[in-house]
Amino acid sequence: MPLDDATGPHPTDLAIGARIRLRRKSLGISQGALAERIGVTFQQVQKYERGTNRVSGSTLVAVAAALETTVGWLVGEESPAGGDAEAVLALLAAPGAQELLEAFAAIRRGSTRHALISLTREMAEHLGA
Template identity: 65%
Template structure:
């Protein structure tokens, strides 16, 4: 059974939202700040970032400008050496993932980072075995 068009659109909306969120956070721009640039509420930005609401073409252009990137990058069509694959953006959509990544990056000692990684992997295995 193949992907229905609706499934593809939902996946595309979530991927675009994840890219908007990742770029906004990279620039240390708040949802309210982005909302001001777009002329929408911060709640609307939250919906865009979750993929719950589709971003119109004109809003996508405004978002690219506000986020100092291109529409092509936001929609995942611009290949670049520093562009993480869509799988990475999907993983960052998991609640708390971005915060965990930021905390991990702030750990100065390599051995402490490795210990945290080992703990997370073990916890993932426990959940998979219990579920």
Template identity: 50%
Template sequence: MTHPVDEHVGKRIRRRRRLLGVTQQQLAERVGIKFQQIQKYETGANRVSASRLWDIADALEVQVSFFFEGLPARDGSEAESADGAAEDLFDDKEALDLVRSYYAIPENQRRRLFELARVLSDVA
């Protein structure tokens, strides 16, 4: 049975890896392990040791504390997350691909696209 903390840390590893556009294989190579181990970490099936989490944080360019953000407190209350609602958004592959594609557009065109999206959504 997986521990909720291991599942949370695994999800944070997956989110950051996907945000950077890094495959499990690439992350595994950077850390010096097999990609299957990354799979097990991301599902929470295997617990990540402190030294391995340090290496993963370095490979994904975050502080170790990043993996614990948003973790529910021991009393069951929800902890604040630096990412807020963006966490759920980055679980959706299509949304993540859209964000990556958006930032690949030259800035002047990106601003025009943003304004168009605001007008079309009636948020403006």
């Protein structure tokens, strides 16, 4: 497969970006702070997280150190939950997915969460997934 695929970001780049974002957010680090730690602009971190720019090997090592994880975890070689974790990370790569999940987790009432799930499924069915 050519590296300059015009159909959009490569799935591997999307998965690595999703892991970077997931780890950064779980540590409470802003894109700007991560950018400072690895010597790039926050816009570049955004592009890495979206998968629109590939992360070079040396930058991947710097990101792993800044996020206190391993390169293996960032590239998906270390995943204790196996394929399920990969599927979740792929879903979290969708624009707005993590924000939606964070907002959902903040809803305390189970009945409200259930109603939101029903509404979302209905919208996906009628508006197209």
